[in-house]
Amino acid sequence: MSFSAPKLCVAEVSMTFKTPTGAFHALAPVTLSIPQGRFVSLIGPSGCGKSTIFNIIAGLLEPSGGRVLIDGVDATGTIGRVGYMLQKDLLLPWRTVLDNTILGMEIQHVPLRAARERALPLLHRYGLAGFEYLYPNALSGGMRQRAALLRTLLFDTDVILLDEPFGALDAQTKLKMQEWLMQLWSDFSKTVLFVTHDVEEAIYLSDEVHVMGTRPGRIIASIPVPLARPRVRGSTLSPDFLVIKERCLELLHLDPTASEPMNAAA
């Protein structure tokens, strides 16, 4: 890991929305610095401004203050600089799975044939073999999510934002998808910023977890996750893991014991 400029830097970014009842501070100045190739998670209660941060980084929302730097260059308010996967898969129903995954390349004027040639091997390697020419409505939730993730990945930016990609999946599919995402991440060495409600998911996947608070949205703690990689499921039961989890839950004002049944189920 080099000590050059961080891949993605969110510098003192704040957001205030004007509402009829007055200004609403969605985001107090937030600062994040993410080195190349890191997997970083944001967790926090709903309404803590996670999606606002994402929209600002993706250039879809102009912040009230602060800047977004990518590779040390100001990228505030510019679109098309990062891959952004929204909560919904947003696959276009009139395109085949293959043509959905090449959407980003198509928008960047990569010739269709070349784009498809690049996408096909990835679809095969990452669990969508046999689904390339089907339409999204024929796919299960997990498969749709894979296609959406591959679309984000094939957009070919160094930084990828994932907004609760597995939020709507059942527990078993979710675990599978986490392994799949880990595989993808180590294969492509992207810099990932990941939003989730699931504390265990955040710790299991990340190098660092940022815990956010509300009113205004802000980062209240940054917790490094020094667990060795590649991680295995068993590591979620290791003492180190549980210490981090307990700390996260405390910060989220949750009773750590309340999640014990969830552990047992998993």
Next chain:
Amino acid sequence: MSVQDTPTVGAMAGLNRPQPKPEAARPTAVRRLPVQKDWPTWALIAAQIGILVGVLSLWEIGARAGWIDAFFWSQPSAIADTMKIFFTAGDAWTDISFTFRSTIFGFLIGTTAGSLLGLSFWWSRNYAAVVQPYVICLESIPKLALAPLIILVFGIGLMSKVAVATALTLVVSTLTAYAGVKALDADSEKLFYSLGATRLQVFRKLVIPFCLPWIISVLRVNIGLALTGAIVGEFIASQHGLGRTILYAGQTYDIALVWVAVLVLSTLAVVMYAAVSWLESTLRKGVRQ
């Protein structure tokens, strides 16, 4: 409480006592799912033909026996004769072609321009907000009431019929395409912009394909409207067309010719409706939604 309870308990007891009776009645209350037996296709067709032949025969017999006034209602044999004359000696093909062309041109122009207008509202919220009241106004005007004006402006030729047909189809298409635009998911647009798309790319790759099912759904309605517009245009002033033939025949008390023109018109309507239905289902398969 106890005062209120007592009648309830009494009522319950009253209900409980004749309990053996309903149980004894239960076996007789067996019900089965009502089943309707489908007739074979030939039987259905035979019934349909039977009704047609029956009605026509009664009409003919009634007219000959004097029960039905053939002057006002004509009779099937006279209609058949007139049909023969209409197609051999008359203007049948000129009229059919005239009405057909006004309908198709009106349908194409109205549907295309209306859909484009509806889609154009996506480009600017301000523009949409300014124009929308006018579109709604236009929608509420009975367009056929404008037909005399349109005839004055466009003359008595084909153009004026096309214009009436266009006026009828345009607004429906506009509102339907706009409904599609409004149903567009903001997150899908966000996805496109996050990929660095331009407005034109979002329009071409998202807005148009997304709204196509809306646009297609209005085709069948529009072909009927366009035909109505063409006929009304011909009613007001025209030298050709099936509508003009109907009007002319009515004014000269040639009731058999009225029937002939109505029959030909209906056939034309059915043919165009079938063609558009086919087009619609073909397009639907193409766009998937």
